[in-house]
Amino acid sequence: MSVSAIVAAAGQGRRMGDLGNKQLLLLGGKPVLARTLEVFESSRLIDEVVLLAPEELVDTYRSVLVDKYGFQKVRRIVPGGLERQDSVYKGLEAVDPKADLVLVHDGARPLVTVDLIRRVVDAALIDGAAGAAVPVKDTVKRVGPDLTILETPPRDSLWLMQTPQVFSCRLLFKAYQEAVAAGLRATDDSMLVERLGVPVRVVPGSYENIKITTPGDLAQAEAILAKREKWSGNGSDWDGL
Amino acid sequence: MSVSAIVAAAGQGRRMGDLGNKQLLLLGGKPVLARTLEVFESSRLIDEVVLLAPEELVDTYRSVLVDKYGFQKVRRIVPGGLERQDSVYKGLEAVDPKADLVLVHDGARPLVTVDLIRRVVDAALIDGAAGAAVPVKDTVKRVGPDLTILETPPRDSLWLMQTPQVFSCRLLFKAYQEAVAAGLRATDDSMLVERLGVPVRVVPGSYENIKITTPGDLAQAEAILAKREKWSGNGSDWDGL
Numbered sequence: 001m002s003v004s005a006i007v008a009a010a011g012q013g014r015r016m017g018d019l020g021n022k023q024l025l026l027l028g029g030k031p032v033l034a035r036t037l038e039v040f041e042s043s044r045l046i047d048e049v050v051l052l053a054p055e056e057l058v059d060t061y062r063s064v065l066v067d068k069y070g071f072q073k074v075r076r077i078v079p080g081g082l083e084r085q086d087s088v089y090k091g092l093e094a095v096d097p098k099a100d101l102v103l104v105h106d107g108a109r110p111l112v113t114v115d116l117i118r119r120v121v122d123a124a125l126i127d128g129a130a131g132a133a134v135p136v137k138d139t140v141k142r143v144g145p146d147l148t149i150l151e152t153p154p155r156d157s158l159w160l161m162q163t164p165q166v167f168s169c170r171l172l173f174k175a176y177q178e179a180v181a182a183g184l185r186a187t188d189d190s191m192l193v194e195r196l197g198v199p200v201r202v203v204p205g206s207y208e209n210i211k212i213t214t215p216g217d218l219a220q221a222e223a224i225l226a227k228r229e230k231w232s233g234n235g236s237d238w239d240g241l
Numbered sequence: 242m243s244v245s246a247i248v249a250a251a252g253q254g255r256r257m258g259d260l261g262n263k264q265l266l267l268l269g270g271k272p273v274l275a276r277t278l279e280v281f282e283s284s285r286l287i288d289e290v291v292l293l294a295p296e297e298l299v300d301t302y303r304s305v306l307v308d309k310y311g312f313q314k315v316r317r318i319v320p321g322g323l324e325r326q327d328s329v330y331k332g333l334e335a336v337d338p339k340a341d342l343v344l345v346h347d348g349a350r351p352l353v354t355v356d357l358i359r360r361v362v363d364a365a366l367i368d369g370a371a372g373a374a375v376p377v378k379d380t381v382k383r384v385g386p387d388l389t390i391l392e393t394p395p396r397d398s399l400w401l402m403q404t405p406q407v408f409s410c411r412l413l414f415k416a417y418q419e420a421v422a423a424g425l426r427a428t429d430d431s432m433l434v435e436r437l438g439v440p441v442r443v444v445p446g447s448y449e450n451i452k453i454t455t456p457g458d459l460a461q462a463e464a465i466l467a468k469r470e471k472w473s474g475n476g477s478d479w480d481g482l
Contacts (some may be wrong), residue, residue, distance in 0.1 A: 133382060139402040139429040141374060148440040152432045161380040188380040192394045199389040219464030220457040239312060
């Protein structure tokens, strides 16, 4: 059984303002994306990593991340497309054709753990499609175009989807091909698979598996990292949940 | 026109672990709750503040917050009930009976601004019921009891509700009385009002108006506060949105 990972880091990260590409900001002294890649490097389940990069940063990612940190599993750095969905499709085409499962992960979620990767891969082995998610903590409202509240959906059935998301390679290919044919845009990969009528399994992730998009998120990530280093050896994903 | 504010700070804040009551943790050198109360103290729209406290902390809140910082508008400190909803109801009973509008705010959202308070009060003056919220950034899934995804609701209609929420005083009283009669539990005040068939207006808030429930949230709040102090004079709520 072989698993290829696609790490999506081709976005422009405009929310960081002047601070530049979020993937290269330092988190505990290392670039955010280096933190992410080192988790995949140390997961024994992952056979190769296809890294998606903004076109103008392909060489930078190679020198300041892959070569500098010696990531052996990063086989290809693929320039991304216009949006995340276009980029992931390009990544999918670059994956080892013999891979059984393909994992998609946001480069800006550096606090993913080897344990969470394992649990999502395990679920996908059984069900063919699985993704990390956490229960919604806030009250969600369905709001009309006139900004009045239409409904408060029951909170206990709502989850916030994260990555990693793992799928049988053939299934995700099919989902992308049909999405392209239908001109469909989705906000995550799971949505394209759900659309085929295939049930996707939710794997309880961690509130610590945050996506870094603002300077405040980076500060939060520093605090989580500091706590983990203080408590290292614990290894549980669940203490934030 | 008079506005009474209920500041909900009666929870136990169990997510902070050993760090103790989250309301008393320091944020930029002052207790979180002092930061919250000082925003209400400086808003010209707010006539009085009813502060909800855990029963064992009523005296502490009075000495280390209200007396120490000289908050003139905090007229009553009311011991809370079993859950947030019970506490807010007790606060509602302690509000000046001549108040036209009542505002409910989480004590653990210290990064609220005078401007956001004004915009929600303005909306409630027109519509009778309004609350701050932000568009959902993550993909939300509706998930079944067996942890398979049932549906991806369209993200562009989903908002995360925050506080402040502002209502006509009579309307909120009625909503609470009917909820008690029906034995209904809700995750926010708006939900009790929606249930009466009254449309509640959404006021675009700020992603910076976070609720502090974990040590990571506190670190994020420190970063936002530092940025605001650097850019002080800007005053816009919108740069995080």
